[in-house]
Amino acid sequence: MSSIVLFGPPGAGKGTQATAIMEKTGLPQVSTGDMLRSALSKGTNLGLEAKGYMEAGDLVPDGLILSLIEERLKEEDAKNGVLFDGFPRTILQAESLAKITKVSMVISIEVPDDNIVERIVGRRMDSETGEIYHIKFKPAPSGISDRLIQRKDDTEETVRSRLNAYHSQTAPLADYYSNLGVLEKVNGNRNIIDVTNSILELLV
Numbered sequence: 001m002s003s004i005v006l007f008g009p010p011g012a013g014k015g016t017q018a019t020a021i022m023e024k025t026g027l028p029q030v031s032t033g034d035m036l037r038s039a040l041s042k043g044t045n046l047g048l049e050a051k052g053y054m055e056a057g058d059l060v061p062d063g064l065i066l067s068l069i070e071e072r073l074k075e076e077d078a079k080n081g082v083l084f085d086g087f088p089r090t091i092l093q094a095e096s097l098a099k100i101t102k103v104s105m106v107i108s109i110e111v112p113d114d115n116i117v118e119r120i121v122g123r124r125m126d127s128e129t130g131e132i133y134h135i136k137f138k139p140a141p142s143g144i145s146d147r148l149i150q151r152k153d154d155t156e157e158t159v160r161s162r163l164n165a166y167h168s169q170t171a172p173l174a175d176y177y178s179n180l181g182v183l184e185k186v187n188g189n190r191n192i193i194d195v196t197n198s199i200l201e202l203l204v
């Protein structure tokens with residue numbers, strides 16, 4: 001079993017690119033952010049514990065994330081590996097992951113900080129399908145505007161905290177995975193389809 005990691009700052013397009021990678025590899029997407037939001041909306045203990053951190057744009061403590069991942073990887077569909085999206089986000093998470101699964105490739109989607117705020121603040125999700133749109137870069141089809149929601153942490157203020165968390169705690173993982181020889185960098189500052197094509201070329 002070997003897994004792929006989608007890596008990059010918030011708003012780099014990890015979730016958007018995950019779909020094409022899933023289709024190509026058959027690996028299921030494991031997004032810790034989605035799992036936490038689902039726990040939050042169900043009102044579970046995990047959700048309640050994670051809520052304050054998420055709303056502040058801080059990372060949720062490693063222990064909570066790692067138990068979530070351990071449980072997820074026990075599921076049947078994860079037996080051939082998974083596509084991690086938004087995990088690992090700290091060196092400790094990466095080291096713990098190395099003990100439970102092999103990571104064969106880390107795809108780093110690179111986007112400059114200056115572009116992140118505009119990307120995140122304009123992001124909208126279709127509450128029915130989970131599809132992600134952007135008011136400027138990927139407008140939703142007409143007729144579904146009443147279904148579009150904005151993530152609570154997709155505000156300009158919270159984005160700054162998320163970017164700080166990314167630079168101080170997550171960005172060092174690029175060196176960690178580069179030293180392991182599995183890091184692949186992709187310029188994420190292009191239109192969605194070009195980024196997808198570059199990623200698909202890495203997967204052949």
Ligand code: AMP
Nearest residue numbers: 032033053054058059060065086087089
């Ligand atoms: P995301 O949807 O990946 O942007 O994650 C949303 C929020 O969930 C983050 O800002 C963190 O508060 C939390 N989160 C998601 N994944 C992790 C992780 N691997 N480690 C710590 N916190 C996480």
